[in-house]
Amino acid sequence: MNFPVRLAFRHVFSNKTRNGLTILAITIAVFLLCFLLAVVRGIDAGVRSASSTRLVTQSAVSLFVTLPMSYRPKIDAQEAVTVASEFRWFGGYYQDPSNFFPQFAVNKDRFVDMYVKDFEIIEGPNGITGPGARDAVKKAFATEKRAAIIGMGLRDDEKYNFQIGDTVPIIPAIYQRADGGAWDYVIVGIFKPLKARIPDKIMYFRSDYLNDSIESGEAFGEVAAGVYYVNIDQGSQAEMIATSIDQDFLNGPQRTQTVTEAAFASFFVSAIGNLPLFLGTVGGAVLFSIFFSVVNAMLIAGRQRLKEAGILQALGFPPITSCLLLIIEGLAVALIGGALGLALAISTQDLVVLNFGDSIRNYEIDSGLILLAIGTSSVLGITAGLCAGIPFLRYRPTEALRSLG
Amino acid sequence: MSQDSYIQLKSVSKKYSRGGEDLIVLDQLDLNIPDGDYAALMGPSGSGKTTILNLVGGLDVPDSGTVTVAETEVSSIPTRQLPAWRARHVGFVFQSFNLLPVLTAHENVMLPLQLTPLSAAERKKQADFALEIVGLSDRAGHRPSQLSGGQEQRVAIARAIATDPDVIIADEPTGDLDRNSADEILELLNRLNEELGKTILMVTHDPAAASNARRILKLDKGHLVSDEINRQASGQTQGEA
Structure with a gap:
């Protein structure tokens, strides 16, 4: 295995408590993201699959008339x-x-x-x-x-x-x-x-x-x-x-109101409020808060790696190496958490359908959601790694070596 | 550069800002160390010893003057190219060993070799050889936490010589060790100097450690106040600077 990757992975598994908790947080966030988006997509699928060659004529007063x-x-x-x-x-x-x-x-x-x-x-x-x-x-x-x-x-x-x-x-x-x-x-x-x-x-x-x-x-x-x-x-x-x-x-x-089948399906979705927006916002908020938690964990990791950065620079590695190590570490932590969250979402899919299938229709963790979860985890990890790693580019080796890291 | 100077500092000045005030660490310092020499830098804290090591090792740059190592003016190498120069020419030995705790002894020694164009097999062979020189072949798979202080420092020395650098820079290499371990390390440095011809520049507070060097340089307030040939180590004596 390539040296930076091997060293970064050693770091991932060297601080089991901190990285374990970070991975757990990402696991829950990605699971929630997949779950909520699957619900939203299920609702959308109902509207999207409405026929373009079908109309619904109802009373202009109310659907209940x-x-x-x-x-x-x-x-x-x-x-x-x-x-x-x-x-x-x-x-x-x-x-x-x-x-x-x-x-x-x-x-x-x-x-x-x-x-x-x-x-x-x-x-x-x-x-x-x-x-x-x-x-x-x-x-x-x-x-x-x-x-x-x-x-x-x-x-x-x-x-x-x-x-x-x-x-x-x-x-x-x-x-x-x-x-x-x-x-x-x-x-x-x-x-x-x-x-x-x-x-x-x-x-x-x-x-x-x-x-x-x-x-x-x-x-x-x-x-x-x-x-x-x-x-x-x-x-x-x-x-x-x-x-x-x-x-x-x-x-x-009775006066009538005729709409397309898609508009009619949308009416039922909007009747309970803008559920897709609400669920999407909840999912986004969870992800956003987890993002800061991951960045914080990586900043702590970065502070502990400052001396290591000095050692690597003294040995002849350019400053970008230490930055890269943190990016790989952040990516590894986020991808492990993301993969576990995804696995949890996929493994509970049948359970969700069995228990809530009547309320949550068309619930499915499809390939689009899998790619989204992997992509989101990757962006999360890389960004957190960058936040922690970029300051390393400014440190002189003598400063880094003096740190207690 | 004088005829036989391998490391040359010419009119080197360096100051640091601390609490808004400038602190002059080196003041118009001149220093010449020939190829294959083993010099000990001594002096009170703040006299500029470590700063000299940092300048020679390319970890820092002087405010004025020039630093030349093996006919290369280190002080004029662009900052971005300094790491590559260090990797080729300098091996560092630190007081607190500075091994990466998540890597084994062998992997620590392999670290600087990652920057060489050697193949994986050649790197491994080189690291094995370096560990053999310091007598730790049997501890190659151990992590630093599984080694004694003396063994850690020997691994650090193996790491410093793995790429066969011209100069070994040692900053208080025995500072964290007990007497027996310190003697082993000093003996090892002697061998590197005598058998492998490495030029060694060592900072120490310990007179016993300094007595192993061929030359003892004494600094005070950024000036070289004494430059002695160590009679015990070389059998000759030179006058005061």
């Missing part, structure tokens, strides 16, 4: 609209309120075709899989009034373990049944999400099942559509179409 079913033909009639489906939040739970996952009431004839690019049907009725599964599920969804299509997470999670053909009782939080019981849904299809914004623990069922039950008095509530998801032609002007839809309903009974 539902649009009438009668709006769909007018939306369909818009130029460049290929298909539109009602989307209504159900908000029930399975057996216990803690077993919550999103459920939406959607159009029985249109929903499956609307999401061709968003999810892949992996299992249908009678165990059918592969390319034929989508048509089989589409058919079953149109035939069975209580039909439901679920994400694969509800099949794979032992807590739910829903299988094709299962009748799943969902206890309503909004639309109570007159008999006080649960809504029964029959699983006819299981899909795998192809876009980050679609969770794998979600259920879609037929809106006519909900509306007909309300209309017949079997359940309480209002016959309505909720919002409309609207697919438009590729290459069409989304903003012009959105304006056109909203103008159609300017005179009511």
